[in-house]
Amino acid sequence: GSTLEIKDLHVEIEGKEILKGVNLTIKGGEFHAVMGPNGTGKSTLASAVMGHPTYEVTKGEILMDGENVLEMEVDERAKAGLFLAMQYPSEISGVTTSDFLRSSINAHREEGDEIPLMKFIKEMDEAMDYLDMDKNMAQRYLNEGFSGGEKKRNEILQLMLLKPQIGILDEIDSGLDIDALKVVSKGINKLRSESFGCLIITHYQRLLNYVTPDYVHVMMQGRIVKSGGPELVERLEDQGYDWIKQELGIED
Numbered sequence: 475g476s477t478l479e480i481k482d483l484h485v486e487i488e489g490k491e492i493l494k495g496v497n498l499t500i501k502g503g504e505f506h507a508v509m510g511p512n513g514t515g516k517s518t519l520a521s522a523v524m525g526h527p528t529y530e531v532t533k534g535e536i537l538m539d540g541e542n543v544l545e546m547e548v549d550e551r552a553k554a555g556l557f558l559a560m561q562y563p564s565e566i567s568g569v570t571t572s573d574f575l576r577s578s579i580n581a582h583r584e585e586g587d588e589i590p591l592m593k594f595i596k597e598m599d600e601a602m603d604y605l606d607m608d609k610n611m612a613q614r615y616l617n618e619g620f621s622g623g624e625k626k627r628n629e630i631l632q633l634m635l636l637k638p639q640i641g642i643l644d645e646i647d648s649g650l651d652i653d654a655l656k657v658v659s660k661g662i663n664k665l666r667s668e669s670f671g672c673l674i675i676t677h678y679q680r681l682l683n684y685v686t687p688d689y690v691h692v693m694m695q696g697r698i699v700k701s702g703g704p705e706l707v708e709r710l711e712d713q714g715y716d717w718i719k720q721e722l723g724i725e726d
């Protein structure tokens with residue numbers, strides 16, 4: 475498995491410091507959850523790791539198996555084995571879901587070693603069955619007119635087919651009804667192996683009832699202020715975040 479190391483990460487958006495020194499290490503086989511109030515920098519962390527241009531890293535390091543991720547272009551980060559399922563997946567008009575998936579897979583392979591079409595179709599069909607997805611979706615334009623649940627299933631479909639070393643799932647549970655939540659969870663759990671590490675960013679406990687994290691981190695005001703095991707999830711659900719603020723003497 476691979477190791478993603480985030481060290482003392484500081485990130486600014488338009489000159490405003492959002493992340494103020496984040497430390498986090500994710501290894502193959504580990505599931506980490508990052509929870510925290512809205513506006514605290516969770517999505518900023520995900521975007522900075524993937525190299526979104528709006529997010530300027532002003533200090534700190536991001537390493538993938540010791541390699542400097544900050545020096546990599548966005549596509550090189552994907553090739554290095556990083557994958558981000560975004561909080562708001564974008565629509566791509568004119569590109570079908572199937573074509574998008576196949577070119578994403580091939581972008582991660584060497585030239586001349588493209589996935590054979592029939593093998594791709596078989597893998598996609600199996601994964602879509604597993605996720606209870608309507609096969610017609612493969613021929614629709616990516617995310618265009620997809621419901622919230624369809625978009626999130628589609629992100630998990632990508633994850634299952636691309637098989638990244640490290641997956642970052644940003645609010646993959648938001649806006650899902652219970653059936654979609656169970657399917658999405660089933661997909662994430664199927665990926666559990668020594669060669670897959672996962673960062674699950676979420677605001678709520680409910681996904682974590684189905685996907686048990688090994689480590690739970692609380693982010694507040696741009697920092698990870700508390701880490702623990704899965705028992706932390708329940709305490710946050712019962713008691714909210716105020717007790718942590720009091721413990722740390724953080725003002726709103």
Ligand code: ADP
Nearest residue numbers: 487488492511512513514515516517518519528
């Ligand atoms: P979370 O995911 O924890 O809800 P975000 O990382 O989305 O938090 O946002 C952290 C802070 O950065 C918020 O104050 C938000 O308004 C600000 N922010 C996020 N993205 C942008 C952006 N593209 N432009 C300006 N401000 C942003």
Ligand code: MG
Nearest residue numbers: 511512513517
């Ligand atoms: Mg948010």
Ligand code: MG
Nearest residue numbers: 516517561645
């Ligand atoms: Mg967010």
